[in-house]
Amino acid sequence: MSKKILIIGGGVAGLSAGIYAAMNGFNTEIIEMHDVAGGQCTAWDRKGYRFDYCLHWLVGTSQGVFHEIWKETNVMNSETEIIDHEIHSCIIDKEGKEFIIYSNIDRWEKYLTELAPEDKESIQKMCTDMRKSALLEPFAAPPELRNPIEYIKILPQMLPVFNVIRKFGKMTCKEYFEKLNFKSERIKTIFFGMYGNRNFSALAFIFMLGWFHQKNAGYIKGGSYPLAQRMVEKFIKLGGTLSFKKKVEKIIVENNVAKGVLLTNGTKIHADYVISAADGYSTIFNMLDSKYISKEIDFAYKNWELFTPIVQVSFGINKVILSNSPIIIYLPKEKLIGKTTLENGYSIMNYSFDTTMAPEGKTTIILRYESPWKLWENMDAKAYKTEKLQIQKDATAHLEKAYPGISEFIEVIDVATPKTDVRYTGVKDGAYEGFMPSKDNMMKSLKMRLPNLQHFYMAGQWLFPGGGLPPSAQSGKWAVQLICKKEKQLFVFKK
Ligand SMILES: Cc1cc2nc3c(=O)[nH]c(=O)nc-3n(C[C@H](O)[C@H](O)[C@H](O)COP(=O)(O)OP(=O)(O)OC[C@H]3O[C@@H](n4cnc5c(N)ncnc54)[C@H](O)[C@@H]3O)c2cc1C
Numbered sequence: 001m002s003k004k005i006l007i008i009g010g011g012v013a014g015l016s017a018g019i020y021a022a023m024n025g026f027n028t029e030i031i032e033m034h035d036v037a038g039g040q041c042t043a044w045d046r047k048g049y050r051f052d053y054c055l056h057w058l059v060g061t062s063q064g065v066f067h068e069i070w071k072e073t074n075v076m077n078s079e080t081e082i083i084d085h086e087i088h089s090c091i092i093d094k095e096g097k098e099f100i101i102y103s104n105i106d107r108w109e110k111y112l113t114e115l116a117p118e119d120k121e122s123i124q125k126m127c128t129d130m131r132k133s134a135l136l137e138p139f140a141a142p143p144e145l146r147n148p149i150e151y152i153k154i155l156p157q158m159l160p161v162f163n164v165i166r167k168f169g170k171m172t173c174k175e176y177f178e179k180l181n182f183k184s185e186r187i188k189t190i191f192f193g194m195y196g197n198r199n200f201s202a203l204a205f206i207f208m209l210g211w212f213h214q215k216n217a218g219y220i221k222g223g224s225y226p227l228a229q230r231m232v233e234k235f236i237k238l239g240g241t242l243s244f245k246k247k248v249e250k251i252i253v254e255n256n257v258a259k260g261v262l263l264t265n266g267t268k269i270h271a272d273y274v275i276s277a278a279d280g281y282s283t284i285f286n287m288l289d290s291k292y293i294s295k296e297i298d299f300a301y302k303n304w305e306l307f308t309p310i311v312q313v314s315f316g317i318n319k320v321i322l323s324n325s326p327i328i329i330y331l332p333k334e335k336l337i338g339k340t341t342l343e344n345g346y347s348i349m350n351y352s353f354d355t356t357m358a359p360e361g362k363t364t365i366i367l368r369y370e371s372p373w374k375l376w377e378n379m380d381a382k383a384y385k386t387e388k389l390q391i392q393k394d395a396t397a398h399l400e401k402a403y404p405g406i407s408e409f410i411e412v413i414d415v416a417t418p419k420t421d422v423r424y425t426g427v428k429d430g431a432y433e434g435f436m437p438s439k440d441n442m443m444k445s446l447k448m449r450l451p452n453l454q455h456f457y458m459a460g461q462w463l464f465p466g467g468g469l470p471p472s473a474q475s476g477k478w479a480v481q482l483i484c485k486k487e488k489q490l491f492v493f494k495k
Contacts, residue, residue, distance in 0.1 A: 002027045005483065006261060006271035008248045008287075011039020011425070012469050013460035014277030015231040016476030019073050021275075022238035024484055024492055029269070030240065031261065033247040038228030039425050040432050040461075041469060046412045048359045051314035051366065052223040052351070053416070056327070059211050059470045061218035065140045066470040069477060072493050074234035075220070075227055082218040083353060088209070090325035091190055094333050099190045100325070103212040105130050116184030126180055126206075129168070132160040133203075133210035138470075142448065142478035145485060168202045170439045176202035193331045197343060199305055201442035204466055219326075222356050248278065251287045251456070258456035261287075273455045275479045277472075280462025281428040284450070292450035304441050304465065308370040309418030309430025311340065313395040316412030317363040321403060323350035328402065337398070338391040340371040348402055362411075365403075367395045373429040376418045388415045433467030441465040448479060457482060 005021045007014045010032030021028040036042065043052040058075075060066025061082045070076040088101040099115075102108040109127040113120050137154055139146060168176055173195035182188050195205060211217035220227055235242060250262040251274055260270035276283040281301060284293060331345040346369035351357040357364040379387065392413050400407050418430030427434075435441060446463045450456060457479040461467030464475075477493070484491040 003272040003487065004029070004270070005273045005275060005480075006031065006269060007459075008251075008261065008274065008276040008283070009039065009278035009460065010034075010037035010232075010242060010244075011277060011460065011472065012041050012228065012231065013472040013476045014039070014275075015228065015235055016069070016073050016473040017275045017277055017459050017479050018235045018240045018242070018476070019231065019238060020477050020480035020491075020493065021483070022235060022240040023494075024480060024489065026273075026480075026483075028235075028240040029271075030235070030242045031246050031248055031263070031269070032242065032244050033426065034424050035244045037232050037242060037244075038224065040421070040427065041224045041228050042424075043223055043225040044414075046314070046414050047316060049314070049316035049362065049364050049412055050223070050225070050357045051312070051364065051414055051416075052225070052357065053312065054224040054469075055219060055227060056349075057212070057217040058220060059217050059468070061220070062214070062216045064216065065138045066474065067216075068140075069470070069473050072477075073473060074230045075473070077230070080230075081221040083221055084215050084218045085326050085353070087325040088212055089327040089329055089347075091194065091329045091331065093186075093189055093193065093331050097186070099186070101209070103209075103215075105209065105213040108209075112187070116182070116187050118183045119187060122180040122182050129164050129206050130210045130213060132164050133207045134214040134216075136161045136207065136210070138474070142481055145481060164206065165203065165443060168206065169443055171202040172198075172439050173200050173202050173205050175439070176205070190331075194329070194344065199436070199438040199440075201437040201439055201466075203442050204437040219354070221354055223354060226356075248287060250289075251276070251283075253288070253291075253453065253456075256452050257454040273457070273483050275457045275459055275476075277459040277476060279426045279428050280434065280446075280458065280460065282426055283458065288450070288453070292453040292456075294447065294451045297446060297450075300435065300441070300446055304435040305438055306373075306429055306431035307433045307436050307467070309373055309376075309421060309432060310368050311337070311371045311391060311418070312416045313367045313391060314412070314414040314416070315365045315367070315396075315399060315410055316358065317365055317406060317409050318361075318411045319363065319406075319409040320352065320361060321350065321363045321365070321406070322352050326350065326353055330398070330402070332398075337369055337394040338371075338387050339375055340369060342369055344370055346398065348399065365399065367399060371418060373418055373431075376430070379419070384417075384419070388417070391415050391417075434461040435465040435467070437466035448475060448482065 004027040007030045041054045088103045091099040112123045247264045248261045249264045252260045258274040349366045351364040459475040464471040
């Protein structure tokens with residue numbers, strides 16, 4: 001009889017772990033508390049419109065280690081269509097002036113130099129850092145299974161990247177921009193306006209644009225929901241079991257060996273191995289009663305900043321409205337939507353580039369802004385209802401400014417708050433991508449195994465500051481590689 005692997009959580013990490021476990025012949029079950037798989041990688045339908053929550057860019061759409069994972073897990077197949085946007089985003093500053101970030105660094109460098117010839121040298125330096133960062137090739141194997149040859153093999157290609165990491169790994173964006181010493185007020189206003197007032201890592205900013213330049217961070221037509229469904233299909237085809245509407249309350253441990261899980265309905269499910277791909281905090285501090293905590297875990301959960309949650313206001317527009325830029329970020333003078341002070345403005349995503357998001361002749365548009373968890377955590381039902389109505393009103397007014405006359409074509413408005421995310425996925429404090437990548441944790445990660453606990457592995461976004469789909473999916477694969485090693489079984493990754 002094959003051994004049983006039980007996976008908590010059917011997000012992208014859990015689905016990936018499930019696929020590789022089933023591929024390797026394990027009896028595999030994923031327990032998901034929601035009635036749909038995907039976790040943060042999700043979308044919902046209202047009156048024929050689709051409102052996507054997650055996918056803007058997927059590192060690995062054209063090459064590299066992540067690309068192989070996307071093919072192995074059916075995220076990408078011969079039918080998936082990749083869209084590489086020419087414009088990464090467009091920013092509208094307080095004066096209403098437009099500033100463009102091009103996906104291609106050469107084009108962006110030219111644009112910036114024309115805009116601020118006095119900053120030619122600084123612009124060149126920044127763009128060179130970005131080009132170098134595109135050479136980063138993530139490791140294929142989990143840390144425990146890497147041999148020195150793997151390090152030696154990638155060294156020559158990675159030398160220029162190591163230099164970027166060494167120079168800027170411990171800098172915030174603000175410090176990086178200060179070091180570049182831009183003189184142009186326009187560039188300073190935009191860069192500091194976007195990233196200046198938070199502890200956001202300079203490397204995260206540099207790498208992001210490097211991947212776009214490489215055309216290795218595209219958007220998959222159809223977005224988040226079909227992406228997760230393709231993974232579900234693959235998992236089921238390989239013989240895995242996916243159980244919905246079941247919530248894990250505790251991980252059963254005997255003599256420091258994980259033996260299965262206890263569900264909130266009282267059912268016990270036994271397993272030879274448990275992988276938790278659910279929220280990191282709930283797993284470690286609740287499901288395992290804080291009994292298996294390393295110094296690193298304790299430090300990270302006490303000190304590392306979380307992503308500020310978001311409010312998403314989705315609009316179904318009964319009209320075709322096109323946009324040159326997939327995302328427009330507004331840094332407005334007026335500072336409030338509902339009760340939230342807009343520290344970093346708000347963004348408007350026009351999905352006209354993806355015809356699957358709205359019925360023919362119509363458009364889906366999504367407005368988003370950051371809203372701190374403390375504003376939501378103790379809000380009672382009445383205040384919540386009132387706040388959602390106010391958000392609808394304020395967001396509509398902002399949309400009207402962006403697209404004058406649009407209000408009369410609005411067919412649907414849907415407001416999803418940080419509370420919505422917590423309710424459906426259990427994510428801590430609505431921190432939809434886990435730990436924010438800062439100068440303190442960039443390039444750090446948490447271990448997949450907990451101290452003194454056998455037959456148990458963590459997977460998912462909470463292991464890697466910055467989160468995101470690629471490391472989440474990769475950690476699912478890694479967990480199964482480690483189990484195969486323990487079982488002295490050859491790991492296979494294609495079926
Ligand atoms: C607005 C937004 C935009 C994003 N944009 C991008 C992007 O463009 N590119 C990118 O790469 N990433 C993006 N991300 C991040 C990405 O979606 C996440 O990092 C990734 O999906 C995390 O996957 P995960 O499986 O680790 O966790 P999750 O998606 O949180 O999955 C955890 C799963 O566990 C389940 N669960 C939790 N507790 C229990 C329990 N007790 N019992 C049973 N089940 C449980 C949850 O229901 C959930 O399904 C974005 C996220 C958001 C929200």
